[in-house]
Structure formats: C-alpha cells, structure tokens
Amino acid sequence: MNRYFLYLVILNMLTNVIIFVPNFLIQYRYDGAIMSILIATISGMILMYLDSIVFARFPGKGLPEIIENRMRVPFKIILFVGFSLFWFTAGLITLLGYIDILHRFINPDLPKVWLMVIFLAAICFVIQLSTQKVVYLLEIILLLNGPLVIFIFFKAITSDYLNWDSIFEIGTHFFTPPKLTPIVVASYVFSGYTNIIIFNRLFKEKIKSINFALILGLSILNLFTSFLVPIGFHGADGAHEYMYPWIMTSDSIRLVYSPIERALFIFLMLYISITLLSVSVHWHVAFELIKGSYIKKQSKKKNWLVFACFIGFSILAVLRIDLLKPEMVIKFWLIARYFFEIIIVFCFFFFLRRRKA
Amino acid sequence: MKLTGKWFSVGVLFIIISFLLTGCGFKDIDKRLFVVSIGIDPAIDSSKKYLISLKFAIPIIEEKSNESMIVSEEADTISEAVRMIKPKVDKEIDFSHAKVIVYNQKIVQKEIEPNLYYWFIRRRDIQEVSWVAIGKPSALDVLKLKPKSERLPSNSLFLALGRDGPETAYIIPEFLFDFKRRFSEKGLDPYLPIIEVNKNAFEINKVGLLNKKQLKLSLKPMETMALNFLLNNESKSALVIDDKDKRLVIDTKRVKTKYKIVPDNQKQPYIKFDITINGRIEEADFSVNNADIPEYEKLARKVTQENVYQFLVKMQKANVDPIGFGLRYRARHFEKDDWKTWQQLYPSIKFKVNVDVQIEDTGLVE
Numbered sequence: 099m100n101r102y103f104l105y106l107v108i109l110n111m112l113t114n115v116i117i118f119v120p121n122f123l124i125q126y127r128y129d130g131a132i133m134s135i136l137i138a139t140i141s142g143m144i145l146m147y148l149d150s151i152v153f154a155r156f157p158g159k160g161l162p163e164i165i166e167n168r169m170r171v172p173f174k175i176i177l178f179v180g181f182s183l184f185w186f187t188a189g190l191i192t193l194l195g196y197i198d199i200l201h202r203f204i205n206p207d208l209p210k211v212w213l214m215v216i217f218l219a220a221i222c223f224v225i226q227l228s229t230q231k232v233v234y235l236l237e238i239i240l241l242l243n244g245p246l247v248i249f250i251f252f253k254a255i256t257s258d259y260l261n262w263d264s265i266f267e268i269g270t271h272f273f274t275p276p277k278l279t280p281i282v283v284a285s286y287v288f289s290g291y292t293n294i295i296i297f298n299r300l301f302k303e304k305i306k307s308i309n310f311a312l313i314l315g316l317s318i319l320n321l322f323t324s325f326l327v328p329i330g331f332h333g334a335d336g337a338h339e340y341m342y343p344w345i346m347t348s349d350s351i352r353l354v355y356s357p358i359e360r361a362l363f364i365f366l367m368l369y370i371s372i373t374l375l376s377v378s379v380h381w382h383v384a385f386e387l388i389k390g391s392y393i394k395k396q397s398k399k400k401n402w403l404v405f406a407c408f409i410g411f412s413i414l415a416v417l418r419i420d421l422l423k424p425e426m427v428i429k430f431w432l433i434a435r436y437f438f439e440i441i442i443v444f445c446f447f448f449f450l451r452r453r454k455a
Numbered sequence: 456m457k458l459t460g461k462w463f464s465v466g467v468l469f470i471i472i473s474f475l476l477t478g479c480g481f482k483d484i485d486k487r488l489f490v491v492s493i494g495i496d497p498a499i500d501s502s503k504k505y506l507i508s509l510k511f512a513i514p515i516i517e518e519k520s521n522e523s524m525i526v527s528e529e530a531d532t533i534s535e536a537v538r539m540i541k542p543k544v545d546k547e548i549d550f551s552h553a554k555v556i557v558y559n560q561k562i563v564q565k566e567i568e569p570n571l572y573y574w575f576i577r578r579r580d581i582q583e584v585s586w587v588a589i590g591k592p593s594a595l596d597v598l599k600l601k602p603k604s605e606r607l608p609s610n611s612l613f614l615a616l617g618r619d620g621p622e623t624a625y626i627i628p629e630f631l632f633d634f635k636r637r638f639s640e641k642g643l644d645p646y647l648p649i650i651e652v653n654k655n656a657f658e659i660n661k662v663g664l665l666n667k668k669q670l671k672l673s674l675k676p677m678e679t680m681a682l683n684f685l686l687n688n689e690s691k692s693a694l695v696i697d698d699k700d701k702r703l704v705i706d707t708k709r710v711k712t713k714y715k716i717v718p719d720n721q722k723q724p725y726i727k728f729d730i731t732i733n734g735r736i737e738e739a740d741f742s743v744n745n746a747d748i749p750e751y752e753k754l755a756r757k758v759t760q761e762n763v764y765q766f767l768v769k770m771q772k773a774n775v776d777p778i779g780f781g782l783r784y785r786a787r788h789f790e791k792d793d794w795k796t797w798q799q800l801y802p803s804i805k806f807k808v809n810v811d812v813q814i815e816d817t818g819l820v821e
Contacts, residue, residue, distance in 0.1 A: 202579050207482075216472065223465075258688070259633055263779055264640065266786035273789070332632065334782075336639030349583040350632045354619065360582055 102233045102300055103150070103291070104309050105240055106379065110290030111320040112247065113376040115344045116195045116369065118428050122283040123325040124338050132272050134280035135321050141281070142288030143314060145443045152446045153294050154304040160229075161295040162390025164450065175391045181295075182387035184438060189380035190412055191428055193217060194419060196373040199342065203366060214416045217374065218409055224378040225385050226401070229299050232382050239375050246368045250361060251323065253351045260330040267334045268326065279429070282436040287317050289439060296383045381408065488512075488546040491523070491609040492555040494594030495533070495562055495571060503529040505562075505571075507536035509548070510598045512608040523608035525598055533574045550580045555612050556587045556631065557594040557650065563663065563670040569638070576635055583632040586616040589663050589670075591651045600652055615659055616648070624683040624692035624707075625660035625676055638667060641794050642781020646682075649673065664775045672773045681766045684710045684730065685778055693737060696755045703751060704738040705814065716784055716804075725805035726780060728763065732810065736817045745821055748814050755812040767806045774802065 114120070123131045156164050161181075165174065197213050205213070224232060254260065294301070328343035331350050340346045348365035358364065388404050389396070494508040508527040515522050526543055530536035541548060556575060558567070575581045590597035597612075605611040614620030616628040627648055637645035647670075649661040660676040674682060683689055690710040696703040711731045716724065736743055736751065743751075770776070784797045 206579070219468070219472070259630065261636075261643070261779070261782070263643075263782040263786040267782065270786060270789045270793075331636070333636040333640035333643070334785075335641055336636050339639070346583060346632065350630070352584040352617075352630075354617070360584065 100301065100303070100306050100309060102236070102297065103294065103305050104312060105233070105236050106293045106297060107146075107288065107290035107313050108240065108316065109236065109372070109376050109379060111287045111317060112372050113192055114287050114320070115324055116192055116199070116373055117286065117432075118195070118425060119283050119286055120324045120328060120343045121338075121341070121425070122429065122432075123280055123321075124328065124343060126277060126280040127268050127325075127329065127334065127338070128271050128274065129280075130271075130274040130276040131280045131284075131325065132268065133274065134276040135284045135318075135325070137276050138281045138284035138288075139314070139318060139321070142285045142317065143310070145439060146288055146291040146313070147310065148447050149291055149294060149443050150305050152443075152450050153298040153301070155450070156298065157302050158299060160297070160299045160386065160390075162387065163299070166390075178387045178391040181442075182384035184435070185380045185384035185387065186408065186411070187431060188435070189377040189384065190415060191431055192373055192380070193221075193377045193412065194415060194424065195428070196369065197416065198419070198424070199345065199366070199369075203345065203362070210416050210419065211413060214412060217377075218412060220374060221378050221381060222405055222409070224374075225382040226405075227382075229296060229382070229386065232379065233297065233300060236375060236379065239371050243368050243371060246364060250348060250351070250365060250368070253353070253361060254323075254327050254331070254347060257331075257351060259350065260327065261333070262330065264334040265326045265330045268329055279433070282433050283429075284321055285436055285439075286432055287320055288313075289435065292439060292442075293379060293383050296386045384408075482547055486546050487549040488544055489549050489551070490553040492557065492598055492612065493553055493575075494527075494557045494559075494590060494598045496559040496594045497561050498529045501529050504531045505529065505533070505536065506595070507533055507540075508595050508598055509537070509540055510609060511544070511548075512552070521601055521605045521608045521610070523601075525595070527595065532570065550578060551582070553581055554585045555609060555616065556585055557590040557597045558587070558647070559594045560589050560591055560649070560663075560670070563589060563647065563665060566668045567665075572631070572635055572638070575631055581631070583630065585631050586612075587629050587631055587634045587647055588616065588659075589647045589649045591649055596652045597650050597657065600655070600657055602656055612650070612657070615657075618689065622689060622691045624680045624689045627662050627679060627683050627686065627688060637777075640782060642776060642783070642785055642797065643779040644776045646777045664770065664773065664777055666773075666775050671775050672770070677762070678766050678769070681763055682777065684732075685712050685714075685728075685763070687712050694732065694734065694755070694759065696751075696758045698754055698758060701754065702740045703736065703755065705732070705734040705755060705812070706737040706818075707732055707734040708815075709733040714778075714780075714783075716780065716787065723805060724800060725807050726767075728767075728806065728808045730759070730763065730808070730810045732759070732812045733815060734812075735815050743817050743820070745817060748817070752812045752814055755814070756810045759810045759812065760808045763808045763810065764806055767808070771801065771804070771806075776801070780804075 123135070126134065162178070169177070193214070197210055197217065200213055201208070201210050224235065324344065328340070328347045329337045331347045332340060332343065337343055345362065345365065349360060349362040351361035353359055353361050385404060389401070392400055488511045490509045491512045492510045494510070496506040496508070498504055498506045506527055506529050508525055511524045511526070513522040513524055514520065526540050528536040528539045530539060537548065558571070562571065572587070575585070576583070602611045615626060618626070618628065627646065629647055634645050634647070637643050644667065645665045647663045647665065648659050649663050651658045651661070660679060662674045662679045662682060663670050664672040664674065680692055683692075690707055692707050694705040694707050696705065713729045715727045717727055781794070781797050781801065785793050790796070
C-alpha cells in the first residue's frame with residue numbers, strides 16, 4: 099500500500115495555500131526565496147528519506163506499537179501528549195485559516211463558531227475511524243479533486259494575463275542568498291511524510307523509490323506554482339499586497355463558457371474537501387498518538403474525553419482568533435515545526451534504527 | 456439491511472444539518488438588489504468629491520428585460536456613497552454581479568486616487584474579473600445607456616468588453632486585477648478602454664494610456680488597433696493600407712508580435728519588433744492581380760512598419776509603457792538597479808520594426 103505515502107505528502111502540498119506558505123514566499127521574493135525553495139527541497143527530501151528508512155524496519159507498526167514495551171509509562175505519556183499537541187496544532191491552524199477564508203468569501207453573516215461546529219462534526223466523525231478507512235477516504239477525495247486541481251493549474255498557466263516577465267524578474271534574483279524563514283516555510287510542503295508515525299501501520303513493505311522521485315518532481319512544481327503564479331497574475335511588485343494570493347489568483351481566472359464564471363468558487367469548493375481531509379489526517383494522528391499513551395487500558399470514556407478537548411480547544415481558538423495574530427502565529431509555528439521535525443527524525447534515526455522490530 | 460442505532464442517529468444528524476444549508480446566506484435572492492455596473496464621476500456642484508452611481512438590475516420575466524434603476528450619491532469616498540445609497544433602496548445591495556466599473560475621464564485626467572480602485576479589490580464580493588473603463592462624456596451616461604439590442608441590463612457592455620460578442624481589435628478590455636497590477640508593477644503601465652456614448656449607442660474604439668498616476672494619452676482607433684496587435688490580444692481586424700494612389704484592405708487572420716531589447720551594453724540599444732501578419736485581401740480600390748501579391752505585401756509591410764514606428768515613438772514621448780518594455784528589461788537583467796538604468800534608457804531608446812505581411816489569397820475573387 100505504498101501509494102498512500104504519496105497521497106499523504108500530496109495532501110500537505112495542496113494545503114500549503116491555506117497555511118500562508120505563498121504569502122511568506124512572496125514576501126521574500128527579492129530576498130532569496132528561490133534559493134530557499136531549492137534548499138528546502140533538499141532538506142525535505144533528506145528528512146523524508148531518513149524517516150522512511152527508520153519506519154521501514156517496523157513494517158505494519160505505528161509509533162505507539164513500536165515503543166509500547168520500550169518505555170516507562172510517565173515518559174511515554176509526556177512523549178505522546180507532546181507529539182499529539184504538535185499534530186493537533188497543525189490541524190487547528192489549517193482549520194482556522196480555512197474558516198477565515200470561508201467566512202470572508204462564502205458566508206460573512208454566519209458566525210465563525212458555527213462554521214467551526216459544522217466542520218468539527220464532520221472531522222470528529224472521520225478521525226475516530228480506523229487508519230485504514232481514513233486512508234481510503236484520502237484516496238477517494240484526492241482522486242475526485244485531482245482533475246479540479248489540474249484544471250485550475252492549466253487555466254492559470256495558459257491564461258493571457260499571466261505575465262511571464264514578472265516571473266522572470268523574480269528569476270533574476272536567483273543568486274540572492276537564502277534566508278531561514280522562506281526555507282522553513284517552503285519545507286512545509288514536504289512535511290506530510292511525518293504522518294508515517296501512525297500510517298506506517300499500513301505500510302507492510304519498504305516504500306518504493308518511485309514514490310520519492312514523484313514527490314521530488316511534484317514538490318518542486320508545487321512550490322514554484324504556488325509562489326510564482328500569483329506573481330505572474332498580480333505583478334512582482336504588487337502580489338505581496340494580497341492576504342490570500344491564491345484566492346485572488348483563482349478569482350482572476352475567467353471561465354467564459356463554464357456554468358460558473360468565477361473560478362474562485364471552484365477553488366473554494368475544492369479546498370473545502372482538501373482542508374477537511376488534511377485536518378482529519380492530522381487529528382487522526384494526534385488522536386491515535388494520545389490513544390497510544392493508554393494503549394493497554396482503552397475505554398470509550400477516555401476517547402470521548404480526548405474529543406471533548408479537541409472540540410473545546412478549537413472553539414476557544416476560533417473565539418479568540420482576533421487576539422492571536424494569525425500570520426505571526428503561523429510563522430512561529432512553521433519555524434517550530436521545522437526544528438521539531440529535524441529533531442524527531444534524527445532521534446528516531448539514532449534510537450530506533452538498530453532495534454529489532 | 457437493518458439500520459443500526461448508530462447509523463440511524465448519524466443519518467438524522469445529517470438531515471438536521473442540511474436545514475442549515477439555506478442558500479444566499481440568510482437573505483433570499485428576492486430581497487437583494489444586484490448591482491451590474493458602477494460609475495464614478497466628479498461631483499457636479501457640491502463640496503463633495505465624487506458622484507458614485509450604481510446601476511441595479513430589475514429582474515422581470517419577459518422576453519426583453521433590461522429594466523434597470525440607477526441611484527447616484529455624492530460623497531468623498533465610495534464607501535460613504537454606497538452606505539448612503541442603501542437607505543434609498545428597499546433591498547440589500549449585492550455587488551457580486553457588478554462587472555463593469557466606469558471612471559469619468561476627468562477623474563483619470565487628474566491624479567487618480569488609489570482608493571478609487573483599491574476599494575473594489577478590497578471588497579470580497581466584487582469580482583477581480585470585472586472590467587474597468589473610461590466613460591465619456593460621463594460615467595453616468597454610460598450607465599444610463601440602453602441599446603436596442605440589449606436583453607439584460609448592462610449586458611451589451613459585458614458582451615463588448617468580454618469579447619463574447621464582437622471580435623474586434625478596436626476594443627482592448629481591461630480587467631480590474633490587471634489594472635491594479637499595472638499601477639504597482641514597475642515597467643508596466645495601465646490602460647483603460649474608452650466608452651463613448653452618442654445618443655442611444657456606445658462606441659468603444661479608443662484606449663487611454665496612463666502612467667502610474669494619470670491619463671497621459673488617448674489613442675485614436677487606428678493606434679488602438681496597433682496596440683492590440685502589439686499586445687497579442689485579438690488578431691481579427693481589417694488592416695487599411697493607404698498609400699498615395701492605392702488603397703488596400705487586408706482582413707487579418709493571425710497577427711503575432713515578438714519584441715526584444717538589444718544589445719544592452721552598446722551605446723545605442725534598440726527595441727526590435729517582429730510582427731507577422733497573415734491575412735487575405737478583402738477590398739481594394741484598384742483591380743487586384745494575383746501575380747502582384749508580393750508587391751502588395753511589400754506595400755503593406757512598408758506602410759505598417761511606418762505606422763507602428765510612429766505609434767511606438769508617440770508612446771515613448773508620453774513616457775508610458777503599456778506593453779511592458781521596462782518589465783522585460785528588468786526580467787532580463789540581473790543587476791539590482793536595472794529599473795533605474797531603464798528609466799534613463801527609455802526616453803532615448805530606438806525602435807526597429809520589422810513587419811512580415813503574408814497575403815494568403817484574395818478572397819473568393821481571383
């Protein structure tokens with residue numbers, strides 16, 4: 099079931115638009131964004147490969163099963179709660195970002211809390227499913243949305259209003275030295291591989307190298323598309339003024355002979371399912387990790403308690419969203435995530451590599 | 456199949472949720488008034504700055520239903536005007552179908568205030584793909600217009616600017632997002648099509664060129680066509696070749712333009728244009744001879760080259776750059792100060808125009 103690894107990574111590539119990755123890259127367009135993207139690609143691929151060879155030693159086992167008997171209980175609880183907190187915030191940030199978008203573009207009269215409640219109902223249903231079922235859902239939704247993604251991509255690339263000179267103007271700043279923020283931000287598109295710590299339950303054999311080749315190609319295409327297409331549409335000097343560069347870009351595509359003239363709505367519909375799925379996958383990992391801390395004494399009550407925490411925190415976050423500055427929070431979160439990823443991948447590599455399955 | 460309790464409750468939950476899915480965000484479509492076009496004029500005689508007019512569509516089920524209503528209000532900003540129009544109408548104003556934004560010529564002749572286009576970008580409900588244009592004699596006159604052939608309010612403008620209707624090289628439509636981009640992009644200047652109203656018809660065959668602040672140049676119809684060819688926008692047109700004693704009209708099927716800025720480090724840089732025109736002879740005031748086609752091509756080449764050259768020099772003198780030479784220069788140079796270099800370069804740069812006319816046939820007549 100190797101292809102599911104590819105899907106997990108692709109899912110993160112698609113969500114990068116919601117989580118302000120294009121914004122940060124566009125901000126650094128004259129300050130080394132291109133070089134940073136290339137460095138992020140290299141570092142992302144290396145981390146991904148290391149992580150996959152570690153987990154290939156434990157076929158069919160997720161992290162909770164692997165360290166079930168290797169750690170003391172209190173230490174295990176700290177580890178799992180800490181990890182799941184990271185996955186939970188990953189999902190939460192995506193969800194808050196998308197709710198903000200929906201609130202602006204589809205239904206400004208509906209309070210954000212209600213939007214959140216509707217989303218939570220669907221997400222909670224998905225995250226308690228078995229890992230196998232989550233992955234089936236992932237495959238179905240990606241297959242349904244794939245044509246739409248490709249359609250919008252081609253419409254954008256072939257548009258008369260995509261100014262290639264603006265894109266080349268960014269290209270002339272290729273030799274500017276890279277900076278930390280764009281590297282960290284760009285590496286987000288690779289981080290789908292970290293979900294392997296739970297989804298490894300489905301991987302019975304080593305991940306084939308064709309997957310890595312595909313991911314490399316897709317990620318470069320994805321990063322340059324999500325960074326440069328808004329610049330082609332809104333100008334090298336003007337694209338940074340927009341809060342949601344991709345939403346503005348999709349609104350700038352006119353579909354003359356289609357049932358709906360504004361491509362914006364196709365884009366928003368597409369991202370409803372992609373965001374839901376991305377949040378579900380992240381929270382599924384968080385949920386399973388927490389479950390790992392009481393793996394021996396499972397009970398429905400504990401599961402419901404975890405759900406209640408998830409729901410409570412998200413509603414609190416959506417109520418207090420104006421207090422947190424979303425862009426700053428996301429920036430710091432992205433930076434923290436990058437170092438967290440490096441640390442856990444190397445820890446896994448050194449501690450788990452020599453252990454027998 | 457038996458419904459278990461759990462699945463039954465999930466089913467009920469989904470049915471309940473579906474009641475939340477009322478369309479139109481809590482306000483039904485019959486309680487909304489849809490704006491189809493927006494006009495911005497200077498205020499006539501008051502202390503306020505602008506006169507903002509909104510044209511609302513009034514839906515009637517009839518064969519021809521271009522019924523509409525225009526409400527205007529004077530204010531210093533667009534937002535104020537819109538808020539003051541709200542109490543004048545009985546329904547909620549909805550901008551999601553506002554597809555044409557018309558500026559009075561006087562507004563762009565002076566320095567255009569950025570909020571006059573930023574307002575539309577900032578609003579979430581106005582499409583990025585709405586068209587912007589200059590209205591003559593005033594924006595309000597453009598809104599008031601009801602051509603006989605129009606079936607829905609403002610639809611004739613949508614068709615003309617959207618190229619769904621006429622395919623003509625005299626109209627260069629401009630989208631809102633592109634207009635805004637051209638204001639901020641160094642080396643690419645904005646332009647606006649000019650809609651002129653005469654009695655009960657409109658005419659869009661001119662284009663106004665702006666620098667980053669105000670209207671600099673109003674092009675004649677022939678120059679508009681040339682600009683259209685240079686922008687690679689629309690190829691279908693009629694190219695009139697007017698030499699002293701001969702007049703020849705070529706129906707252009709395909710026009711392709713390429714340009715290059717060469718050589719940059721020598722003393723005399725120039726912009727080299729390569730224009731390929733494919734077409735057929737449609738009309739001539741002399742008897743056309745198939746054997747003489749190369750001669751006609753040569754004539755057409757000479758005349759077009761001269762026209763395009765004059766047009767480019769005219770733009771250069773006004774220091775406007777709608778084609779984006781400056782951006783092209785920036786995109787090909789790695790230096791940090793390439794924009795400064797270009798600003799010094801543009802006023803003195805030379806143009807070399809090379810036109811290649813290919814007359815494929817002479818129509819149905821030999």
